[in-house]
Amino acid sequence: MAQQQVDAKADTPPGGVAGEGERPARSPREIRLVMIGLVITMMLAMLDNLIVGTAMPTIVGDLHGANHLSWVVTSYTLATAAATPIWGKLGDLYGRKGTFLTSIVIFLVGSALAGLSQNMNEMIGFRALQGLGAGGLMVGVMSIMGALVSPRERGKYQGMFAAVMAIATVGGPLLGGFITDHFSWHWIFYINLPLGAVALAVVWVTLHLPKVRSDAKVDYLGALLLTVGITSLVLITTWGGTQYAWGSKHIIGLIVLAAASLIGFCYVEARVQEPMLPLSMFRNRDFTVVSIIGFIVGFQMFGGVTFLPQYQQIVQNASATNSGLLLMPMMFGMLVVSLAVGQVVTKTGKYRVFPIIGTVVMGAGSLLLSTMGVGTTRLTSSIFMAVLGAGMGFLMQITMLVAQNSVQLKDMGVASSTATLFRTIGGSFGVALFGSIFTNHVTDGLKSLPGASGSGSDGTGQMTPAKLRTLPEPVQSAFHHAYSNGNHAVFLWAAGISVVSIIAALFLKGTPLRGAGKAAGEQAEGSDMAAMAH
Template structure:
């Protein structure tokens, strides 16, 4: 382990801050893009590597899994050792894993390197926000938070589009190779511009048992959530995995309450701001992950568009996130007020999610775009500002675990929400297929062998794409799938309401005007001044030979003592 250090001071000009910020933004973009860029090319990648449907699922799930689990670990390490060194380590890991994924010769090899990509990506996501807090004060940070939200929006929506274009023009391996030069550029920029002085800590201990238990509990839960549609909500797999996750979680809590340097300090949950921000972030996770998954499915299955077209049609959501986060960030910095913007953002999320739950197969694309824009705007107004509020109220010595904690619970909550939405979609789809079986049978009977294949897919609960189907059966599938997807979006409505309630109860604390490293420096100076004052007072009392007593009413008195008394 590198020499233990704590960030306490910085010597960076404004130009250097902006240049370093560009490196952090590029690192964040690499991480977000790595999770989404393969979405449209997996149907080509997996068969070429000899993989199965299970491989298809694990290529995506493994990255989400390792990103979520590693985020709080990187955050805790950021409070213990050099943050800049950690960031560079995460970049190196991400670049090497990206190159390895591009050179994969089997599905298993690809899954392995995707896991490493997720670990590196978790570090890039967590550390970029923590390092930004080191060099920019909460009051000034609002205008830059919009850039981070914009990068996340571009990575979420633009990743699948870029992946489709790269696969069609160059080859699928460049979906992974493209992250290599971007990561190298980010590495160089951060090395040259990020200047943070550090003071060695007296002692550093790593909560290895906590890491193991968190990985076991969260990992098992996320694997179960990602595959619950296969296992079933009532099955022996569900019993074993949920039971195992619960046991690991209880053990993790017990360990965290006793170790010297807990991975996720339980004291964080005594902070009302942190606890409420975690609740609010769950809905935002569903908005980010769930809508990206099921809006793409709506465009391809219910509207008959191809992958690239479907990605382009979701641009209104990215535009809403980017525009709202940038504008609101500027307003937060100018006014110093944040709560009213968060409340409006949560209300927009409720409106957007509710309207998306009304989608039909023939809903005007203009209206669909408006609904997505509303949801994206609400997400952009709340997502990064919740992190800002937590960083503003957190103890600067715990800024790493506080920031990454919000991101961790957002990822876990989002993954859980996506799984629940998927289950609702599957149940609705099955019920509608059953109700319209006679109509479907008449339509497929005229299609011969093709109709038999389509009927088999529908009976298995799959949603086949409709762009190449005969109109007689395509219109039925479009109607059924649109209805099922709209039912899935209903899951997000109560979560959005929960987010609004949590935000309303957030303490409306003013934004600090000092960076994290300046706050740490101030804390250190105060501690040193208090120690010196105490030492001076003790020396004065000892030299005077007086006896200090504290009465029951709290009054302190000094009485002359006999020689030799203290």
């Protein structure tokens, strides 16, 4: 397809609906081929962070770095959060295809190097490199899909991506355990290479997008300030009250650095010609609301869910592989609801009720999970996880859809990246905050345990299920209760944080999707038929 220059004014079509712009006619076959590449890429991005979890004990044991275990995850999420808005803006300025392909290459290089790591410092650094690429994968998939299909038709495709995300949530831990047990932990990174190569080839050959703009500069100062601010906040959440006292010079210094960086970021973004994160987008109430909801969804998904395998393996005595299987009810709830919501939005063009229902159900799921104790059956916990999954299913793709619907087509990339950014930041804060809460409760629960210090655990989650089963019954019971209390605290906090998302969802205006309504729907169908004929 011939490349064409799209003027910014074209983003406001006749009729005054800002943001739709021109979408060249494409055959269904072309769209399907591109979607194959996007789905593989989304699977890579989702699996990578999840597949490491079950392999983590082997990795840190092999590389002698148990004290730095959390940074294998945090370095990845921090790099992803910092890079996401940069990739989105680069895509808007210089073309989404080129930046997307570049992010895939960086991700694959990081994967290869992580597999070759010989110590924890190398692993943490190469995981950060992976995260830099992963930021471009997630936002690239969503912004390219936004450029290919209209908001009205986007729901059914986003349901497909939601299915990939749900499958990856369970498939990641299962695959990680299988590879670690039957091959070696190195292959959890090497497996990305052939899959990534296929995605790279498919997108390179099949994706053709019109050039949008290329005459502006990237806001590198804004990117630097945002990175410093986010990193400082996560370090405060991670270290405050655990490694350093809240009143220590380290934490106070980080608070000052975070405040100065974020204030400076807002100052820069309000004045540069091409801001990395246009603050004007937050004048749109719906965009602001879904950003808040997305942040809390990230909190729940990446934060709280991280601790379910801990509960299953330590308290319920499940193996690593079985703990992945026990997550399937959550995946099933997320999958079914996401697909159903996508179809309803596509047919009706209405979505306002779904964020309200989703936030309530998500909060209820967290509250139910907080009630699990030592005697809770696997059936009961499975039902509770299904409720949480259903709540997230209502929200995961709606937040992206509303964010994209709130901006002009020329800002689709930065809108997608901002929505992804808030979810990723939420995940980073969730892992840090819930990790601190969990560790404190487990440590407190083991303080009075005779011989705990010699049991091979420091009370912070280093105890493996296999080692625990070799200890005397009183010690096992103490660990069961300590981990159960930690789980209770984590999900009780998660339920409380969900209240904020419920309140935010009530303020959603529910601006009609472009192309929504009967007449517009008929027009959209006509456009689709024209695309097929073309």
